[in-house]
Amino acid sequence: MADLLGLHDHKPWGTVIVQPGRIFMASTKPTNPWLILLGLALGVSVSNAFGRFAYGLILPSMKSSLGWSLTQSGWLNTANSIGYIMGSILTLLLIRHFSPSRLFAGGTVATALCLLLTGFDESLVFQTACRTLVGLFGALSFVSGGVLAASLFQSCARRNALAIALYFGGGGGLGIALCGATLPAMLDVFGPQSWDWAWIGIGLAALAICPFSIWASTSLSETKHDAALPSLPPVRRMFGQLGGYALFGMGYIVYVTFISVWMKEQHSSVLLTTATWMALGFSIMASPFVWRGILARFASGTPMALILTGVAFGSALPILVPNGYGLIMSAFVFGLSVFMPPTAVTSFVRQNVDQQDWGATISFFTVVFAISQALGPIGAGVIGDITGEIGDSLIVASAVLLVGALCAVTQKPLKLGLA
Incomplete structure (x- = not known):
């Protein structure tokens, strides 16, 4: 899900985001940290709620319209998970050379575009490609956004922990609730064959979120500091x-x-x-x-x-x-x-x-x-x-x-x- 720091500490520890070989420390004090957190959390709506969970809502219509077996249906979320593996590894490599703000913005926009494209071709090969890319770019957005969320409220460990927790659950939960409130009714009114328009609608909603999320990410900047190479995990x-x-x-x-x-x-x-x-x-x-x-x-x-x-x-x-x-x-x-x-x-x-x-x-x-x-x-x-x-x-x-x-x-x- 994410490579973030934890939820709570017993003493103030500041905001230090550790990656292998690097430590990122926030270099700015945003004037609207809660608004920035909202923008980052909405990025989770795109990467996780729209990118992973919405498939479960649209799948019954896709399965019915396209005649898929349960194995084929499961395969597409496996493809999404394979993309997530690739995206997690790619993020760990790129974050050494690019700021989390740029990775988050690029990953969020790319995820939204791939969601939009999902509605344009019904072939299993095309759907596999879209689900894989959604997983890849979603991981890029989600992990990088976690780094940015952890850079908020540096002087207060409790607020910092709350910001991380709300980034985890707040944006994802809101996006899932929005999908649940709209997709079942839309697919019932227009029929299961309208599954492609469901994806197009999700893609357009994701693109509408992007400007706010990009603003939130670019409101934060980071400085890089070399850190001692970590030992092997026990x-x-x-x-x-x-x-x-x-x-x-x-x-x-x-x-x-x-x-x-x-x-x-x-x-x-x-x-x-x-x-x-x-x-x-x-x-x-x-x-x-x-x-x-x-x-x-x-x-x-x-x-x-x-x-x-x-x-x-x-x-x-x-x-x-x-x-x-x-x-x-x-x-x-x-x-x-x-x-x-x-x-x-x-x-x-x-x-x-x-x-x-x-x-x-x-x-x-x-x-x-x-x-x-x-x-x-x-x-x-x-x-x-x-x-x-x-x-x-x-x-x-x-x-x-x-x-x-x-x-x-x-x-x-x-x-x-x-x-």
């Missing part, structure tokens, strides 16, 4: 947290990709689909405030284990309680947890690893997450095609997430004296 001592994060990537993406397909198979109403996705978006926006205390309290894998248990429960609820109440509850539970594992990772790293190694360690976690995330959608599609029920894939994903929680709960603090 991977062997972090297997619990690493395993939990990897299985999170594999499991959560199944719900995001296929919940609307399952709802269509259950003949859910447009109103219920809209309410479910809006509940998902608003609960994601609230999630930083729910988890910040737990993340601050523990230096072990306990926060990750609790979060993954929430994601697992939310994934299984539609199958366990197959009615409207179960769907709405699943959206709330899933949304309150799904954006928090990256923050749990960064909080764990900041409390257990020396500062000069933060960047390398979090980058390692990010790559492992991105790889495992790519396996989830196509794997779920294959299971659904074999069993004939995509609901079976949601149950399997829930089990994968619970195994991830068990892995995480075994993780002990790396430093003595930490709870």
